[in-house]
Amino acid sequence: MLSGFLEVMRRDVRLAVRQGMDSLMAVVFFVIACVLFPLGVGPEPQTLARIASGILCVAALLAAMLSLERLFQADYEDGTLEQVALSPLPLEAVVVAKVAAHWLVTGLPLIAASPVLAILLQLDAKSYPALLAALALTTPTLSLIGAVGAALVLGARRGGVLLALLVLPLYIPELIFAVAAIDAAGFGYPVQPHLLLLAGLLVAAVVLVPWTAAAALRQALA
Amino acid sequence: METVVTFVEMGGYAGYIWPAYGLSALVLIVLLLASLRGLRSREAALHDLQRQDDFAAVRSRRRART
Amino acid sequence: MDDGNEMSEAGPVVRDRPGERWGGRWNVFNRYANPTRFMQLSAKLVPWFAGATVLLMAAGLYFALFASPPDYQQGESVRIMYVHVPAAWMAMFCYTSMAVASAIGLIWRHPVAEMTAKATAPIGACFTFLALVTGSLWGKPMWGTWWVWDARLTSVLVLFFLYLGYMALENAFDDPARGTRAAGILALVGFVNVPIIKFSVDWWNTLHQPASVVRMGGPTIDSSMLIPLLVMAGAFTCYYFWVVLVRVRGEIIASRIRGLRLRQVHG
Numbered sequence: 277m278l279s280g281f282l283e284v285m286r287r288d289v290r291l292a293v294r295q296g297m298d299s300l301m302a303v304v305f306f307v308i309a310c311v312l313f314p315l316g317v318g319p320e321p322q323t324l325a326r327i328a329s330g331i332l333c334v335a336a337l338l339a340a341m342l343s344l345e346r347l348f349q350a351d352y353e354d355g356t357l358e359q360v361a362l363s364p365l366p367l368e369a370v371v372v373a374k375v376a377a378h379w380l381v382t383g384l385p386l387i388a389a390s391p392v393l394a395i396l397l398q399l400d401a402k403s404y405p406a407l408l409a410a411l412a413l414t415t416p417t418l419s420l421i422g423a424v425g426a427a428l429v430l431g432a433r434r435g436g437v438l439l440a441l442l443v444l445p446l447y448i449p450e451l452i453f454a455v456a457a458i459d460a461a462g463f464g465y466p467v468q469p470h471l472l473l474l475a476g477l478l479v480a481a482v483v484l485v486p487w488t489a490a491a492a493l494r495q496a497l498a
Numbered sequence: 499m500e501t502v503v504t505f506v507e508m509g510g511y512a513g514y515i516w517p518a519y520g521l522s523a524l525v526l527i528v529l530l531l532a533s534l535r536g537l538r539s540r541e542a543a544l545h546d547l548q549r550q551d552d553f554a555a556v557r558s559r560r561r562a563r564t
Numbered sequence: 565m566d567d568g569n570e571m572s573e574a575g576p577v578v579r580d581r582p583g584e585r586w587g588g589r590w591n592v593f594n595r596y597a598n599p600t601r602f603m604q605l606s607a608k609l610v611p612w613f614a615g616a617t618v619l620l621m622a623a624g625l626y627f628a629l630f631a632s633p634p635d636y637q638q639g640e641s642v643r644i645m646y647v648h649v650p651a652a653w654m655a656m657f658c659y660t661s662m663a664v665a666s667a668i669g670l671i672w673r674h675p676v677a678e679m680t681a682k683a684t685a686p687i688g689a690c691f692t693f694l695a696l697v698t699g700s701l702w703g704k705p706m707w708g709t710w711w712v713w714d715a716r717l718t719s720v721l722v723l724f725f726l727y728l729g730y731m732a733l734e735n736a737f738d739d740p741a742r743g744t745r746a747a748g749i750l751a752l753v754g755f756v757n758v759p760i761i762k763f764s765v766d767w768w769n770t771l772h773q774p775a776s777v778v779r780m781g782g783p784t785i786d787s788s789m790l791i792p793l794l795v796m797a798g799a800f801t802c803y804y805f806w807v808v809l810v811r812v813r814g815e816i817i818a819s820r821i822r823g824l825r826l827r828q829v830h831g
Contacts, residue, residue, distance in 0.1 A: 432736035449764035509640035537814040
């Protein structure tokens with residue numbers, strides 16, 4: 277079962293890497309979205325420093341959502357998903373493998389890009405560890421919650437826009453706690469409670485999502 | 499007459515109270531009428547279809563007899 | 565609906581039965597017998613709920629607009645509370661019923677439950693919209709602005725988005741059964757998330773405490789205000805049952821129309 281799991285994951289990562297630009301799109305979007313804000317609100321360092329955490333988290337959240345639509349779409353259209361569903365590997369494990377691959381090709385690059393953007397947005401130097409920790413705990417949850425949405429919109433008209441409508445309200449807790457952690461670090465308050473909440477959400481998502489997303493996939497294949 | 503005016507004025511809050519009640523009434527009535535109309539039109543459509551269906555059944559039975 | 569042509573001279577006609585897609589005699593029973601019983605029951609119930617709605621609404625409006633005193637702090641503007649608070653209650657109530665009905669529909673493939681979830685969504689969305697707008701109309705004289713990022717208002721706004729997502733997903737598929745099932749899963753996911761979102765918004769609100777917020781409807785509420793509030797809540801609840809019964813009846817008839825059309829197409 278583990279080998280099957282790793283096989284699905286390896287395949288997804290390999291596909292994403294082969295498509296190259298496609299998987300970079302999320303990071304490019306993240307960078308451009310963050311660069312737009314100083315142009316919109318003005319270059320004053322104090323203003324930017326105040327809203328940097330919010331910009332980074334909102335942009336990361338939108339970027340993580342961008343590539344979600346493709347998570348199951350291609351496999352659904354070419355029938356691979358149906359075959360995988362019939363294979364001995366449980367659909368729940370397939371979901372986890374695909375989400376892990378999605379996180380590797382989108383979440384991880386977002387985390388890597390965030391310090392550079394934090395410099396551009398004049399984020400307080402004290403907040404950097406909190407920023408990395410918050411994004412490291414948030415992005416997997418975003419991929420997990422997004423997987424449920426991606427499974428639900430399979431075969432729907434205008435799936436991309438619909439996915440945003442379904443998933444964004446569910447991302448609100450992630451956004452609130454991630455920004456709270458980064459801001460707390462900036463003000464010199466304890467960061468830990470916010471990070472613990474983010475970790476709690478991640479654990480809850482790891483437990484509940486595979487099961488829900490697999491149910492959503494089954495009804496899409498029925 | 500004066501009491502009617504003071505009632506409508508709502509202690510100076512008329513501009514907030516009456517829109518709140520009016521909009522609520524409007525939304526609830528429109529939703530109710532839309533639901534009732536949807537039901538009526540579907541009932542009519544079902545009635546038509548069933549009549550066609552009965553007609554077709556009678557015709558096929560007649561054809562089977564001859 | 566009688567299935568008069570079930571038997572023909574050639575023997576039993578094998579027809580496409582939508583219920584059998586999910587297999588089993590039990591489902592066929594549910595697919596046909598249960599909606600029929602629901603049609604009989606709801607036909608009896610609808611006039612009662614309609615009457616109760618009209619009576620309670622009239623009584624509620626009388627209490628809310630005439631019989632209740634103005635608040636000593638908020639003046640006459642407190643009368644907005646008698647539509648705002650029941651609408652907000654109904655917004656939560658409708659989401660809960662939608663989630664429960666979806667769960668029953670998903671687990672037991674109960675068609676009336678699925679239709680109830682589908683029929684509840686627009687009603688809940690309307691109540692949520694009313695709660696938002698009346699809250700805004702109440703906030704303007706109380707807070708001086710149309711919108712305050714108050715924890716409760718923000719949660720209701722998110723709830724409104726959840727309703728919109730449900731209805732959008734419900735309508736996004738060519739196969740209505742598929743839309744109902746997908747939206748049912750979404751309703752359950754949303755229902756699990758509502759307390760988390762509520763908690764996070766409260767957390768966020770304590771971090772960004774606004775300067776001064778007049779608390780809407782404090783804990784001490786006088787009985788002269790409680791009566792109109794409860795009567796209006798009763799009226800809204802009866803209204804919900806009235807409209808939901810009408811809409812579910814419409815859904816059942818629509819599914820019968822689909823069945824008849826299929827039969828005519830397939831001869």
